[in-house]
Amino acid sequence: MxxxxxxxxxxxxxxxxxxxxxxxxxxxxxxxxxxxxxxxxxxxxxxxxxxxxxxxxxxxxxxxxxxxxxxxxxxxxxxxxxxxxxxxxxxxxxxxxxxxxxxxxxxxxxxxxxxxxxxxxxxxxxxxxxxxxxxxxxxxxxxxxxxxxxxxxxxxxxxxxxxxxxxxxxxxxxxxxxxxxxxxxxQEAIPEALPTKLLIATDAFGFADEALAAALRPMVERLSSLLGASEEVLMAPPGLSVWGRAQRVLQPYEAWQTFQPWLESANPRLAFTVARGLIAGSQVTQEERNWANLMRQEVRGRLRYLLPAGTILCLPTTPFPAPLRGRSVPDQQADRDRILCLCAHGGLAGMPQVNLPGSMVDGLPIGLSVLGGPGTDATLIAVAKAMEEKR
Amino acid sequence: MxxxxxxxxxxxxxxxxxxxxxxxxxxxxxxxxxxxxxxxxxxxxxxxxxxxxxxxxxxxxxxxxxxxxxxxxxxxxxxxxxxxxxxxxxxxxxxxxxxxxxxxxxxxxxxxxxxxxxxxxxxxxxxxxxxxxxxxxxxxxxxxxxxxxxxxxxxxxxxxxxxxxxxxxxxxxxxxxxxxxxxxxxQEAIPEALPTKLLIATDAFGFADEALAAALRPMVERLSSLLGASEEVLMAPPGLSVWGRAQRVLQPYEAWQTFQPWLESANPRLAFTVARGLIAGSQVTQEERNWANLMRQEVRGRLRYLLPAGTILCLPTTPFPAPLRGRSVPDQQADRDRILCLCAHGGLAGMPQVNLPGSMVDGLPIGLSVLGGPGTDATLIAVAKAMEEKR
Structure with a gap:
């Protein structure tokens, strides 16, 4: 097996x-x-x-x-x-x-x-x-x-x-x-108390496939009634793709910094796409990094503002269910970029996020994410437990 | 063994x-x-x-x-x-x-x-x-x-x-x-007749290590006396590095065209330096290619002018003897670029070239190249035979 x-x-x-x-x-x-x-x-x-x-x-x-x-x-x-x-x-x-x-x-x-x-x-x-x-x-x-x-x-x-x-x-x-x-x-007990307010990221749901967003709606409603209050918000006012771009500047640049000594001393074998990602990191300019670091500051500020104690935000974890295996590199590329737009806030802001399973689209699993302010990890786990008990 | x-x-x-x-x-x-x-x-x-x-x-x-x-x-x-x-x-x-x-x-x-x-x-x-x-x-x-x-x-x-x-x-x-x-x-008999004039590419000898150029001098003199007449010339008036740059635009671009379908369908593993070369090819602009194609035309014209029937040109095949094994990627890079400057005319102009062994520097083999006009391949082989007989 x-x-x-x-x-x-x-x-x-x-x-x-x-x-x-x-x-x-x-x-x-x-x-x-x-x-x-x-x-x-x-x-x-x-x-x-x-x-x-x-x-x-x-x-x-x-x-x-x-x-x-x-x-x-x-x-x-x-x-x-x-x-x-x-x-x-x-x-x-x-x-x-x-x-x-x-x-x-x-x-x-x-x-x-x-x-x-x-x-x-x-x-x-x-x-x-x-x-x-x-x-x-x-x-x-x-x-x-x-x-x-x-x-x-x-x-x-x-x-x-x-x-x-x-x-x-x-x-x-x-x-x-x-x-x-x-x-x-x-290293923390999972609390009983739940957050009291749910934010629903309309831009993130809009960025996902319509069928996926529709399939997640019952979970969002269950979560909303569990918490008691909900509100629709714009998560990323400049656009999720702008947040995505900032992460796609900072992460490859740092990855290049991490792996450069190894690449240059060992000249290792890498899959073409992996090499291409690292080389893209090597080509990031100081100006792009400056811009991305300012954007990171904005993302942190936006999410701190949206997520005071007692409030969490929900969004689709991915914009679509798992793609087919064995597709070509160009076929994968646009999908990868779109996935990263819904994930970029993680690396940029460093706030905790939990994926809740339980929904499907076309028979394929999809997840709803809950995102909280820094340090609310255990609270998000509590939400996961409460949601499962409610199923 | x-x-x-x-x-x-x-x-x-x-x-x-x-x-x-x-x-x-x-x-x-x-x-x-x-x-x-x-x-x-x-x-x-x-x-x-x-x-x-x-x-x-x-x-x-x-x-x-x-x-x-x-x-x-x-x-x-x-x-x-x-x-x-x-x-x-x-x-x-x-x-x-x-x-x-x-x-x-x-x-x-x-x-x-x-x-x-x-x-x-x-x-x-x-x-x-x-x-x-x-x-x-x-x-x-x-x-x-x-x-x-x-x-x-x-x-x-x-x-x-x-x-x-x-x-x-x-x-x-x-x-x-x-x-x-x-x-x-x-598919041609090797002729007895030798060219009657030797051009000595002063810029190529100047571009090589001084010790290598000096070590090749006896061979150049032997070749010169074998042919009867010699003349010092500037092989690449705009600079060997300009010729090198043209080849480093055209060759990686073409290699990218050759391998792109494979890279994008199979996502194969490649050594880091190989992936980097191919990706550099994918990033060549139309403007760079236009410039390089004009330069290729200039190289062809220059070498046709220098190499009428009966004339060959000599240059160091490489600017230095074989480097040590196992060096790091950055240590190799400058040497690679320098080697390619002495080789670029081959791909750019398509004229035949033969490496003649027989010299050493610091106990390491080095070669003298003879270059002729298009189709003079057999004549260059005749030169190789005559040079060996004269040793």
Whole structure:
């Protein structure tokens, strides 16, 4: 079954028992192959990466935290190469199965982690989200997934990409497991109290496919009645594509800074699209960066203004369900850009976001996201629990 | 021994006996893995290339011509990835040995063919020269090598790169073998008569390292006395770097045109530097191409003016001997650009050029090139023979 799912990095075998008696006893987890596991090379989705780095001698903070809490690590999962990719099709390790939609991509870059959880191979799995890499596969595979507040969950022992946007997140199939794991990794009890006001991002719903927006409406109504008050707002007054553009300046530039020493010393092999993304980063001008940094400031200000304590915002996690597997590079490009417009606020503003599964369009999973102010991660988990109980 | 030389594509094994009784009976040859050999995939130096193309059912014209003339094919040789590379260090197959300078690169992209001949594994080997890929390894390894007149030797069955500059060439250790093979592939007897005038390209000698230019001086004097008359000329009045720039516009643009369908359908893995070169090609503007095409016209005109019948020109094949193996990407870049300035006229003007070995600097081989007008290929071979007889 695992072979058909193709969630784990081919040729790897990792199993580390969790400490007995912890709050996650009995749970199993997998870690994207960007997380250090002591004694095992961190592959990063590229066959020339591990050659240049020593085998880690310590676990990533998140891996250690889950083991300490009693969860058992059962494998390292396939990732888009050096975490650059949003569809989950790896030139090296193939495409993990999207169990809910077998002819569709799982979404990336945390593709194997999402696939492993979706297929029931483990209870939870660690992913990373720089530009959407937990949120997108959560939406495409029909899973709970969190991108935490930037800086909230330690990224120690995690292969970096664009440090000002990098976060460690995780997936689960059900809200109860999602909450148990989240309490451990957030180091905070999941509260009972819910926010009291829901903002509905009309521009984000308008940016998504009409059928997807319509299919999410019942969830939005349920969420609205759960919280008691709702209001339609414009999330991104200059346009989601302007926010997207700012992230597509800052993230590739930082990724270039991260990987340049490796590229220039090892001249590694990269899939064409990955190389192209990194080279685009190398060509970003100071002027573009200046503009993007001002825009980042505006995004932070706008979302702080929209999201005082007690208020959360909802938006479609992705503008459409998972696309077909195996499409050509040009066919993917416009879709990728459109996905990133709905995800850019994550890296730009660093606020927490949780994907809520439960809706479908054309038989394919789609997710509704809830977004809160900095540090409201546990509250968003509470919303996920309450929404599932209401189903 | 073959393992140490690393000339042949790992995992391949090819042997096809030549027809009995031909003019090349008793000779053995190898073919760069860009040449089709019926029944064997053409790898092109990239592990994702052959997947997308059918195994050839016919030999490349040049392979067939050598077999028909009696030479025996003994293997397919390592090439820089999709023939983009000038040093001969492959991210896939490693670096073939430069037998004359084991700590140095062999030069590329016909690296394995040069290494096989230099190590005595075969008598001759087929290479390709788009921007210097026969001339440079000839110089670095101390071999005879020819870039024929553009269009003179059929490129049928050869993996293309930049068709307006692509040529099929070959290597040999001694001038007699070089002449036998050349007579077959040029389909022309090698004449006895030599040119009567030698032009010495002062700008090209000035562009090379001073020590290299000095070390070539005895060969230039020998050549000059052999021909009877010599004159110093400026080869490239606008500057060799301007010629180089024109070729660095046209060649990457054409390579992008060649490989774009493959890149966009297969999203193959490429070494970082190869991807960067192709992406640079995708970014060439119409205005740059217009300028480069005018410059190409100027180069052709200049060389036609300099090279009437009976006149040849000499220049250093490379500006320095083979650099060390394993240098970083930035360390290689300036050297690559400088090499290409001395090679650009080949692709731009399409005139034949032969590398004459026999000189050394610091114990490393260096080559003197002779360049003639279109169609003077056999005359340049005659010069090579006469120079060797005079040694």
């Amino acid at each position: 695992q072979d058909r799912i193709n969630a784990f990095v081919p040729g790897t075998s990792v199993r580390i028992e969790g400490k007995p008696g912890g709050p996650l006893s009995g749970l199993s987890f997998a870690a994207k192959d960007l997380f250090d596991v002591a004694g095992h090379p961190t592959g990063g989705g590229n066959h020339d990466w591990a050659k240049n780095y020593r085998v880690p001698t310590a676990h990533a903070w998140t891996v250690q935290a889950l083991l300490d809490a009693g969860a058992t690590l059962i494998g390292k999962t396939i990732t888009d190469e050096v975490s650059l990719g949003i569809f989950g099709e790896s030139a090296y390790d193939g495409t993990p199965l999207n169990s809910a939609a077998p002819d569709r991509v799982p979404g990336g870059s945390s593709s194997g982690s999402a696939a492993a959880v979706a297929a029931g191979l483990c209870d939870t799995a660690l992913g990373t989200d720089t530009g959407g890499s937990v949120r997108v596969p959560s939406s495409f595979c029909g899973l709970y997934g969190i991108r935490p507040t930037h800086g909230r969950v330690s990224v120690a022992g995690l292969m970096p990409q664009a440090p000002s946007s990098d976060t460690a997140g995780w997936f689960a199939r059900d809200a109860a497991t999602f909450a148990r794991v989240s309490a451990v990794l957030l | 073959q393992d140490r030389i690393n000339a042949f594509v790992p995992g391949t094994s090819v042997r096809i006996e030549g027809k009995p009784g031909g003019p090349l009976s008793g000779l053995s040859f190898a073919a760069k893995d860009l040449f089709d050999v019926a029944g064997h995939p053409t790898g092109g130096g990239n592990h994702d290339w052959a997947k997308n193309y059918r195994v050839p059912t016919a030999h490349a014209w040049t392979v067939q011509a050598l077999l028909d003339a009696g030479a025996t094919l003994i293997g397919k040789t390592i090439t820089d990835e999709v023939s983009l590379g000038i040093f001969g260090e492959s991210a896939y197959d490693g670096t073939p040995l430069n037998s004359a300078a084991p700590d140095r690169v062999p030069g590329g992209s016909s690296s394995g063919s040069a290494a096989a001949v230099a190590a005595g594994l075969c008598d001759t080997a087929l290479g390709t020269d788009t921007g210097g890929s026969v001339r440079v390894p000839s110089s670095f390894c101390g071999l005879y090598g020819i870039r024929p007149t553009h269009g003179r030797v059929s490129v049928a069955g050869l993996m293309p790169q930049a068709p307006s500059s692509d040529t099929a060439g070959w290597f040999a250790r001694d001038a007699a073998t070089f002449a036998r093979v050349s007579a077959v592939l040029l």
